[in-house]
Amino acid sequence: MHEQYQPRDIEAAAQRHWAEHKSFEVTEQAGKDTYYCLSMFPYPSGRLHMGHVRNYTIGDVIARYQRMLGKNVLQPMGWDAFGMPAENAAIQNKVAPAAWTYENMAYMKAQFNQLGLAIDWSREITTCKPDYYRWEQWLFTQLYKKGIIYKKVGTVNWDPVDQTVLANEQVIDGRGWRSDALVEKREIPMYYFKITAYADELLSSLDNMPGWPEQVKTMQRNWIGKSFGADILFDYDLDTVGIEGQLKVYTTRPDTLMGATYVAVAAEHPLAQRAAVNNPELTAFIAECKAGSVAEADMATMEKKGLPTGQFVLHPLTGDKLPVYVANYVLWGYGEGAVMAVPAHDERDFAFANTYQLPITQVFASTDENKTFDAKVWHDWYANKTDVTTINSGKYDGLSVQDAFDSIVADLEAKERGERKTQFRLRDWGISRQRYWGCPIPIIHCPSCGDVPVPEDQLPVVLPENVIPDGSGNPLNKMPEFYECTCPTCGADARRETDTMDTFVESSWYYARYASPQYEGGLVEKSAADYWLPVDQYIGGIEHAILHLLYARFFHKLMRDEGLVNSDEPFAKLLTQGMVIAETYYRMLPNGGRQWYNPEEVKVEHDNKGKAVSATLISDGEPVIIGGIEKMSKSKNNGVDPQVMIDEYGADTCRLFMMFASPPDMSLEWSDSGIEGASRFLKRVWRLAYKHVQAGACEPLDIAGLNDTQKEVRRAIHAAIQHASQDVGQHQKFNTAIAQVMTLMNVLEKNPTEQAQDRALLQEGLETVTLLLAPITPHICHVIWQQLGHSEPVIDAPWPQADESALIQDTLSMVVQVNGKLRAHIDVSASASREEIETIARENENVLRYTDGLTVRKVIVVPNKLVNIVAN
């Protein structure tokens, strides 16, 4: 054992040991409890970032802890290798996405190994390789045949200059990020997963998922958004529309139908299209609605505009004529593309009605007479569903919301002008992408047979890897050798689909493939899947709370219904780590864009309170704008490279710092200070262990023979075990577990070493420190454990158990409050009765000062904690 702590040598040696012994390769051993610990696999962007380090360290700590509990632990790793960044890099550097991706993977894998992660690399999977995506294509063809996948028209962002479809991220302020052209909405045919068919189950299963954070379940419930309402039919007014027909709307508030004063339709709605003929103003407005991105956030924040069509429809109960408006906030493809408007009880309709001078009919009044209705100013209670009663509603007057709902829907159903309907906010999942670097959709378009799924014996449809996209459209469309094919059904000349799949598809089932990653007989090998699945612990960023986690849950149910897995949910327990965030810095560019600077390139000036006041670029000394703290990302260039930290301090120090800086589910603002402290602590552990080992072997601990001081030290050891075990095992709060070990180290460093039993106690203390730290800082613990005289490696040592008898205390310290204010500390015997404690408290000198002249009304004794004397 070297006197100095030398992380480089120690870490290399420990990593070599694990590699030589294949320590983390696991098989399906019968009779052992399994634990499948999975962290979200990375996109191979180039280098590990801080979010990766945090994510994978958390996963590794949990995996190693579970192993010490005696479980057969699987911790696999792979690459979410398809995606847009590879295409962007290709356009920029003229390198094929495949080559760029594989290079990144190799670099990042080396970084993973430097971090000392307990990964079974024999199970590595790469989603852009045919041996992976062929099963995705296979599943696609099965689901297509079942009707779970279907084709319909969808809306995308279209860049008219680059002639290409843009992702929402590529639309900035309504313009294409490369061309700067105004983006348009364009409708194209796409394939969809019928996720809405599983909406009810995806919702109800959430009630049986105790291992998931409430926050995530709430977000998913709201996203699925089950609502109870009604479809309502409005007959066309023949005079103004010119044809017979009915306008269908869905509403969650049929109870307000008597207050409907107009209807609004989307620009693409047949009524709007019809009205636009020979109406240049309306035609222009419809064209205007086509501009801008498809992102919901943009839709929701844009100015609400509308135009009358000159058409009317008939109110289904009163027969009144209601004007038909075209409105930019009504979306085609969501619901019926038409809404009924009740300005008095819907805030958006209220604003719209006031803008366009449309009538506002109040149909609910507050039961609180102080709340009166004002048609010019919106008050929140207008949308209340409780403490309101119907008015101005004819035969429906005087009803509650529920009663009005029921009566009105019953009448609509009797008149065949509507019906009760449950609806979901969740929409079907469009997966077609007009991009090269993705999994090809296994469909062949035949002029006579239509869309034909590629037969199983012709899978996989291999994506050519030596292609360099140029940013305009999908290069597969220019490659006859890819798209020219024959129809599998009739043998005629046919065209292969050139769209690829959304990369969320690959990440929706990868966790299952890890069970049997090389299996060639199917998507999963049943025995392996049954052995490992579901995942016991899944770890990843909170930013995936909805999309990825919902899609993966959906896929698990699809796979279950295909007989591939036998559970209902993929992830028993979920830990959503907070983001690693950092300050951003930028300068405005002449074209209105922003040039982002990395924190390392910037020097920040602080005021005397430590608050940042200004920043300058180191290279030119000119000021930059402080842009606020955001998630570390490439687009904002605010990432801090963890490699620099690893090189300087070693993996254990980085891991320790990351875990100590904040609890895993909280966002972590990066700061350079603190890493020194982690390094200092590991040096202290090393030094104490070194001194102890140098002093030679020690005798066994004689627990019964310990004196009072020694008993206190032993109590500290076992208190640390107790608290750290709770922190790691139950609360998954590694920062407080580390604090417990630091507190123990503070005690152990002061422990005398003269007597043999003092040294025996120190041995127990150092073993405890090593075991408790082993999941967090595995390399240093690997070496110290050996040096403390153990032949088995620490990864296979059992997690320590607290000795209850060591924790018992004779006297307890309690506090005394007078009227809730702290006035004294008292020591009481652990066996003291309530009355004895109260007497000691009331006789305390400082307590007497504050109760003097007052009458004691009440004494509250909280066992082991405090006494509160209420007096006046």
Add this chain to the structure above:
RNA sequence: GCCCGGAUGGCGGAAUAGGUAGACGCAAGGGACUUAAAAUCCCUCGGUGGCAACACCGUGCCGGUUCGAUUCCGGCUCCGGGCACCA
């Protein structure tokens, strides 16, 4: 705009079946050791007042419930995540 979170010393954070606010660490200041530095060790460290004992104030803001509120309730402010083609 809508949905979900968060806010505690100079900084990261600790403490919630409601019970001592600031564990543990960082930074800072002072001291010891040293020719010197690094490293290490010791002390101080929320604010105000006080020689001190101690007192008063203090967990984003306003209000409420309670013997007692960082914790529960109502109303805000600011910050972060997501919003279906970033992953």
